[in-house]
Amino acid sequence: MLERIRIVLIGTSHPGNIGGVARAMHNMGLADLALVAPRCDVITQDSISRASGADHLLHQAVVYPTLEDAVVDCTLAVGASARSRTLPWPMISPRDLAERLPSECQHESARVALVFGREDSGLTNAELQRCHAHVHIPTNADFSSLNLAAAVQVLAYECRMAWLSQQQLEPTTEGEDELATHSELERYFEHLERALIAIEFHDPAQPRQLMARLRRLYLRARPEKMEMNILRGILSATEKSAGPKQP
Amino acid sequence: MLERIRIVLIGTSHPGNIGGVARAMHNMGLADLALVAPRCDVITQDSISRASGADHLLHQAVVYPTLEDAVVDCTLAVGASARSRTLPWPMISPRDLAERLPSECQHESARVALVFGREDSGLTNAELQRCHAHVHIPTNADFSSLNLAAAVQVLAYECRMAWLSQQQLEPTTEGEDELATHSELERYFEHLERALIAIEFHDPAQPRQLMARLRRLYLRARPEKMEMNILRGILSATEKSAGPKQP
Incomplete structure (x- = not known):
């Protein structure tokens, strides 16, 4: 053409x-x-x-x-x-x-x-x-x-x-990494909630829509598997650094 | 516009x-x-x-x-x-x-x-x-x-x-919250890096593109001011929970 x-x-x-x-x-x-x-x-x-x-x-x-x-x-x-x-x-x-x-x-x-x-x-x-x-x-x-x-x-x-x-060539095909699956995201949100409790940022008795707001943020970002691994790694390091819960 | x-x-x-x-x-x-x-x-x-x-x-x-x-x-x-x-x-x-x-x-x-x-x-x-x-x-x-x-x-x-x-279009009324500014995002990234160092997840001597990957993720999500406040709050709680650095 x-x-x-x-x-x-x-x-x-x-x-x-x-x-x-x-x-x-x-x-x-x-x-x-x-x-x-x-x-x-x-x-x-x-x-x-x-x-x-x-x-x-x-x-x-x-x-x-x-x-x-x-x-x-x-x-x-x-x-x-x-x-x-x-x-x-x-x-x-x-x-x-x-x-x-x-x-x-x-x-x-x-x-x-x-x-x-x-x-x-x-x-x-x-x-x-x-x-x-x-x-x-x-x-x-x-x-x-x-x-x-x-x-x-x-x-x-x-x-x-x-x-x-x-x-019909999209000018935006970049070879992006694979997106995290639904279950990987859900496991992340569970882990996030545990870590936020451990650092005493989140009180499940008074949730104030915190988890909903964080879900909306991370779901909007459409994390890739690799990014999910980094975020999980940060949570594990956070929990380790916070130490065991006081009895 | x-x-x-x-x-x-x-x-x-x-x-x-x-x-x-x-x-x-x-x-x-x-x-x-x-x-x-x-x-x-x-x-x-x-x-x-x-x-x-x-x-x-x-x-x-x-x-x-x-x-x-x-x-x-x-x-x-x-x-x-x-x-x-x-x-x-x-x-x-x-x-x-x-x-x-x-x-x-x-x-x-x-x-x-x-x-x-x-x-x-x-x-x-x-x-x-x-x-x-x-x-x-x-x-x-x-x-x-x-x-x-x-x-x-x-x-x-x-x-x-x-x-x-x-x-030529009707004005769209979205009612979305205000987005975080560039400087609010940058202050978040600085805070994030400090917190990741505090919990020993990040070693600036061996950065492995960690901060670049996290930047990409969060910039993609376009955080609102309110979300930025939550994320900053999580970082502060993380640092507090990690306690002062060992000498």
Whole structure:
């Protein structure tokens, strides 16, 4: 899916921004960079520095004279835009875009262009009207102009999230240790109560919901077996240290 | 909600990155910037240029000597991290974080710290272990190091998305008790370590990751103030019961 997504930059004027875009793209697994009539050199010390190891994207980038040329093979073009335009256009959020991407990218010949305008003036009305839809990154109304590389970063991140959920790879599988079982927890709570009595913190005749509160705390933490062993070890050391009960 | 979120940068070495972070924050409606032991000047031509109109955030930024100082009043600290660590910690995605934010920010006294490490080496294990959870921005496995401002941009964007969707929902009335603050938790961990030494369960000369494991467990449980009081009471009773140390 990600290989079917093209980032199109129109009339960029700062090489550093192109470098920052290359880094953001490569970080998120995008590789297809198109530059329409850039107003600066593409390969400079600044662009390579900001690309920070993703400069092969700068070298692979294709330069086109017009937006038309850059998106000629695209099946969907989405323009990054501020909210209000004289002629209202279908306006989606980055999240909406992400939800559409898996189906939009399904066919082998599918190509999705995400089109970004000039640092100072964005996309023209004519360019916006070449797009199927406009994507608006929600921003502070008083300070809405995102840095170009930051705007690409947000959309590229949403592309990657869409791709990951399509893979059905949870990004949070860590190889966690096994959780304690119910009976291990119950044995722990019994042991805890004995130890709290031994150190005279708990009086079963006046329970004051103490054990209930501690249960709620530890159950919420979902202890692992290893953690349970540590907690049991602490209780044993506590009891030993408290010494035998006075007769 | 957004005013309860703090961006914490540790040991940043490029003023331009601090400026880029300020811009990303202001774009998304965040304003609380904390700098821990920056390794560069904060107000420079480069930082002001990259802030691009958000330089009031640079002037308002508070500089702290340590992470501890920067998050002392925080009720939740989340560290930005690469995936694998020797001791696995609760790992969430930026989207998971966003889903948690509305409830995490509910109380007036709530403060959520999003903690970012050095450009070259990220966060240390000690810093990561002061965090309740780690957030991993999904990236290309071959090219995983995001620019600092780009990483802040992604999380700040998720914060704003969460805030926007909250605006569309009825306010949730949970009636939960207030959570313990970071400093209350840290005082608990100090007390816990003293008590474990007193009962001869813990030998600081041979720590075996014991305190790290206990931190992980308790931070995961998100103790409330009332629960913290109970746990502190148990420690005091444990110490009293163990008696004075043999000379």
